[in-house]
Amino acid sequence: MEAIIVVIGMIFAYFGYSTYYKMQYKKQKRQEIRKSFGKKPEPKEKDTKKIRFFLENRGKEAQVDDITWKDLSMDEVFWRINNCASATGEQILYDTMHNTDSTEEELEELEESVQYFSEHEKERNETLECLQRIGKREASYYISPYMENLEVSKIGNITVYRILQILPICFLIGLLVSKNIFFAGFLAANLILNIVIYAMMKMRYENNLAMLGTISAILTTGKHLEKVNLEEVFAKKLSEPLQALKKAEGNIEKMQSAQETMLSADMGALGDYLLGATLWHLIAYEKSIQMLVQYRKEYMEIFETIGKIDMAISIASFRKSISFYTTPEFWEKREVLLEEAYHPLIENPVCNSINWNQNCIITGSNASGKSTFIKLLGVNVILAQTIHTCMAQKMQLPHTDIVTSMAVQDDIMSGDSYFIKEIKYLKRMLEHLNEDRCTICIVDEILRGTNTKERIAASQAIMEYLCEKNCLVMVASHDQELTVLLQNKYQNYHFSEKIGQHDIEFDYKLYPGPSTSQNAIRLLEYLGFPKKIITEAKEKAEI
Numbered sequence: 001m002e003a004i005i006v007v008i009g010m011i012f013a014y015f016g017y018s019t020y021y022k023m024q025y026k027k028q029k030r031q032e033i034r035k036s037f038g039k040k041p042e043p044k045e046k047d048t049k050k051i052r053f054f055l056e057n058r059g060k061e062a063q064v065d066d067i068t069w070k071d072l073s074m075d076e077v078f079w080r081i082n083n084c085a086s087a088t089g090e091q092i093l094y095d096t097m098h099n100t101d102s103t104e105e106e107l108e109e110l111e112e113s114v115q116y117f118s119e120h121e122k123e124r125n126e127t128l129e130c131l132q133r134i135g136k137r138e139a140s141y142y143i144s145p146y147m148e149n150l151e152v153s154k155i156g157n158i159t160v161y162r163i164l165q166i167l168p169i170c171f172l173i174g175l176l177v178s179k180n181i182f183f184a185g186f187l188a189a190n191l192i193l194n195i196v197i198y199a200m201m202k203m204r205y206e207n208n209l210a211m212l213g214t215i216s217a218i219l220t221t222g223k224h225l226e227k228v229n230l231e232e233v234f235a236k237k238l239s240e241p242l243q244a245l246k247k248a249e250g251n252i253e254k255m256q257s258a259q260e261t262m263l264s265a266d267m268g269a270l271g272d273y274l275l276g277a278t279l280w281h282l283i284a285y286e287k288s289i290q291m292l293v294q295y296r297k298e299y300m301e302i303f304e305t306i307g308k309i310d311m312a313i314s315i316a317s318f319r320k321s322i323s324f325y326t327t328p329e330f331w332e333k334r335e336v337l338l339e340e341a342y343h344p345l346i347e348n349p350v351c352n353s354i355n356w357n358q359n360c361i362i363t364g365s366n367a368s369g370k371s372t373f374i375k376l377l378g379v380n381v382i383l384a385q386t387i388h389t390c391m392a393q394k395m396q397l398p399h400t401d402i403v404t405s406m407a408v409q410d411d412i413m414s415g416d417s418y419f420i421k422e423i424k425y426l427k428r429m430l431e432h433l434n435e436d437r438c439t440i441c442i443v444d445e446i447l448r449g450t451n452t453k454e455r456i457a458a459s460q461a462i463m464e465y466l467c468e469k470n471c472l473v474m475v476a477s478h479d480q481e482l483t484v485l486l487q488n489k490y491q492n493y494h495f496s497e498k499i500g501q502h503d504i505e506f507d508y509k510l511y512p513g514p515s516t517s518q519n520a521i522r523l524l525e526y527l528g529f530p531k532k533i534i535t536e537a538k539e540k541a542e543i
Contacts, residue, residue, distance in 0.1 A: 037124070037313075038320035041083045048075055050141035054091035054307075055098055057144045062098035063401055064382060067425060069098065071406035071444075072378045073345065080344055081387070083317040085131040087140035088218065088303060089310025093387075096311060100385040100401060104330060107388045109233060111327060113312035114319070114388070116231045123229050124313055130224040131310050139214040146211055147300060150293050153208050155201055158286045164194055165279045194277045205285055212252050212288060215299075219249040222302045225309065237305040241298035248291035251284055315387050322391065323349075328384035329396045333357070334438050334472055336381070341392035343376035344383075350508040351392075352376075354493070359466065359473040361483055363515035364495030369508035370476040371406070373495070374442050377474065378402055381440055398438050400472070403429045406444040419449030426462065439471040446475050460485050483514035 055062060064074070078097055084090045096102075102110075117124045134140055146153075167190050175183035222242050226235065292299060319325050322344065335357040342349035352373060364370045376391070381402050384390045405425040426443070433439050446462070447455045456479055463482070466473045467489050475482075475490075483492050494515035498505040525534045 036083060037317045039083075039317070040321050041079065041081075043079055043082070046075070046079050048078070048094065050087075050138075051090050051094045053141055054144040055095045057148050058095065060099075062095075063100045064098045065403070065428075067428070068378070068402060068404045071404040071442075072375055072382070074379070074382070076345055077379055077383075081314060081318045083314045084310045085128050085313075086134040086221075086306070086310050087136045088134055088143070088307040089131065089314060090136070091141065091144070092304060092307025093311040093314060097382065097386045100382060100399075102385060107385075110308075110312065110315075111388050113231055113234070113308070114316045117313045118316040118319070120229075124316075126228045127225065127230070127309060128313065130221050130228065131306070133221045133224065134217050134306070137214065139211055140217070142211070143214060143218065143303060144300075146215070147292070147296055147303075150289060150296065153211075154289050155205065155282060155286055158283065161197075161279045161283050161286075164190065164197070165283060168194075168278075191277045194279050198277065198279060198282065201282055205282060208289075209281075209285065212285070215292065216249060216252045218299070218303055218306060219245055219252075221306055223249075225306065230309070234305060234309055238302060241295070241301045244295050244298045245291070245302070248288055248295065251288045251291065311387075315389060318387075319389060324391075324393065326390050326392055326394055327388055328390050329394075330399060331396055332398060334398060334470070335396075336377070336398075336440070336472065337394065337396040338377070338380065338390075338392050339394040341376055341380055341390070341395070343372055343379060344391050346372070352508075352510045354510060356472060356474070358491045359463070359489065360475075360491040360493055361486065361514070362474065362476040362493050362495070362510075363478070363480060363483060365497055365515065368495035368497055368506055369510075370495055371444055372508070373510060374406075374444060374474055374476050378404055378440070378442050400438040400440050401432065402440040402442070403432050404442045404444075405429060405446075406442065417449070419447075422447060422449050430462075430465075433466075433469045433471055435470050437470070439469075441466060441471050441473045443473075443475045446477055446479075448478075452479075455479065456481050456485070464489065480514060 069075070074097065078094055081097075082090055082093060084093060117127070168187055171183045171187035171190060174180065175187060219242065222238050226238055226242065230238075323342075335355070337355050339353045340351040341353065342351045350369070354377075356377075362370050362374060380390050380392060380395060381397060381400065384395055384397060385399065405422065426446075429441055429443075446459045450458070459475075459477070459479065459482060463473065463475060463486055473490075483490075492514040493510050493512055495506075495508065495510060496515060498507070
């Protein structure tokens with residue numbers, strides 16, 4: 001009797017500890033959710049290969065091409081913004097940041113969602129807890145390509161499997177009614193055949209079953225989000241497609257539940273094959289795939305809605321984590337107005353303002369801030385039109401495309417030299433121009449890959465050509481000759497520095513007019529180059 005009491009006590013202790021552990025784990029996760037909001041994200045890894053799958057599989061060319069994305073270090077900007085709780089949210093945010101064609105209505109809808117989650121802490125935390133059901137498991141990143149190619153996952157022969165599933169029942173009835181041993185032989189042969197078929201299909205079936213578990217996690221998350229007091233627009237977008245996929249979700253859950261029950265039972269693999277002899281799993285799996293094919297559009301609507309919910313919370317968190325921000329104002333003028341703008345990746349940024357209503361040239365000495373300034377312009381133009389957020393006190397701009405030519409590198413594999421690569425970048429920029437939509441063109445050190453005489457001549461010709469097109473151009477250059485040659489067509493701005501006896505001080509502020517200073521030789525001197533080099537350089541510079 002005492003032994004029984006001890007055993008019962010141990011069972012209760014086990015379940016008590018298990019329940020306590022789960023409660024503590026949930027409590028810890030809730031605390032992590034609350035603490036992470038409004039903080040700078042610290043990702044464990046910065047690999048966007050998996051995150052790109054949705055962008056690459058959606059069948060639409062991104063407005064921000066890969067060259068511009070790389071030039072502006074947009075992967076780093078993405079990781080600075082990305083505080084998503086799920087792989088789905090990460091993929092939707094990454095895709096959104098590549099596309100500047102959102103209408104003002106779509107941006108306003110996004111703004112309402114961001115404000116909602118900023119102001120409703122309880123609903124935000126409940127939503128984040130739901131999103132953690134998806135999490136960032138590996139398979140979650142492959143949902144988009146998997147759904148796109150669902151037909152490949154079919155196992156086929158469903159009619160044959162149904163017949164083979166029914167036959168054992170017929171043989172069993174025949175055996176019980178007639179007591180004829182032949183029916184027992186047919187029954188045994190039928191079951192053996194079914195087990196062989198199941199064993200042959202098992203590997204392919206199990207791989208896809210694991211993916212179906214991830215597919216199901218999206219539907220389960222959608223169901224739980226329906227119970228949260230979400231913004232009305234999200235509730236509507238989830239309700240109808242979830243109803244359409246209700247049967248598919250139930251089918252997948254039954255299949256997984258049966259699999260887990262059989263494998264966790266004492267019979268283990270034997271139980272799995274006994275169930276496999278009925279071919280129930282294969283038929284249920286095929287039925288689930290057919291339902292997903294039928295309601296693929298509705299499923300992806302749920303996927304995207306969940307991703308947008310996660311993205312909205314991430315944007316709200318990003319806004320809280322930065323010094324200040326504004327939402328953009330759009331106008332028809334071919335003009336960009338920025339007041340006190342800064343770059344989101346710089347910890348203690350210097351803010352600058354510009355009324356960019358004319359093509360312009362930015363000059364200035366080395367390390368004075370030219371490249372950072374033109375990058376903050378490009379980044380803010382993209383973020384204004386994608387996540388409705390600008391790092392500035394005020395920003396007004398037209399709906400516009402953006403194309404850059406900045407971080408040019410030799411391409412050893414293709415055999416392209418620096419100059420060839422650069423002119424290809426510039427040609428792509430010219431080919432992008434159109435009369436229907438303004439294009440912002442940003443170039444850092446135009447044609448620096450060739451000799452001075454041809455660089456000045458070719459740069460002048462390209463920049464004059466751009467004056468005739470529907471674009472707004474900003475060129476950063478060391479070639480002060482261009483400021484003179486194009487003074488009637490391009491506005492001039494510059495960055496400068498204060499040169500002391502022992503150091504150079506940069507203020508990183510934008511000033512009107514062309515630059516009149518140079519500091520390359522002085523920088524060599526401060527970095528300790530041999531005096532002979534410095535002396536000869538100064539003499540040649542004065543010639």
